[in-house]
Amino acid sequence: MAEPQWLNEEEMRAWQAFVAAGSLVNRRLDQQLKDDVGITHLQYEILVRLAAAENREMRMSGLADALLNTKSGLTYQITQLEKAGLVTRRSCPSDVRAVYAVLTEAGRGMLERAAPGHVALVRKLLIDVLTPRQLATVADGLGEVVQRMQDGEAGTVRQ
Known part of the structure; x- marks a missing residue:
């Protein structure tokens, strides 16, 4: 086995x-x-994705x-949001295996209440901590990390 290339x-x-x-940021x-509104950051992101989707x-x-989450982890979160009346589930008539999460009016209202404080x-x-140049560098660099991992290239070096 090759010696690891330690970080400088x-x-x-x-x-x-x-x-x-x-x-720290996630916490x-x-x-x-x-x-502010009694939901987690992941639950907020679920509501955001549903609000932006066609037919919510x-x-x-x-x-x-889309959330880079496991199906079982998402199922748990959807169950919690469903109990709170923020999301419902519906089955797909053309594919019995497919289940859809649907944003309710209450979920939309929750998102409208949560968004201002979250964005602030x-x-x-x-x-506001980073300069525009630093922000662009962070976005570019982390975007590359995400792309490589989604492409299944983690652990390989692109030439």
Whole structure:
């Protein structure tokens, strides 16, 4: 087995900053949403995706993929949102295996109440902290990471 290529000081600094920032930002966003409207950050993202979808509904498998979540994890979250009256499920008449999550009017109202505070905190924690150039660099770099992982290239180096 080949010796690993250890991180140098600058690479370690970038990695540790990424891990810490991601954890802290997610924790703060989650807490703000729970305090303000009683939902988690993941539940908020589910409502956002459904609100943006055609007819305010998405197939559960597609929603799980869009959120980079497992189907079982999404099923649990949809159940919680359904109990709160924010989402309903419907089956597909042409494919008995397909289940759709549908945003309710109450879910839309929740999203409208949650969005202003959420966006203000996103700005405070990330957007307004970085210069436009830094923001573009972060978006480009992390976009590349996401693309490679979605393409199944994690662990390989593109030439």
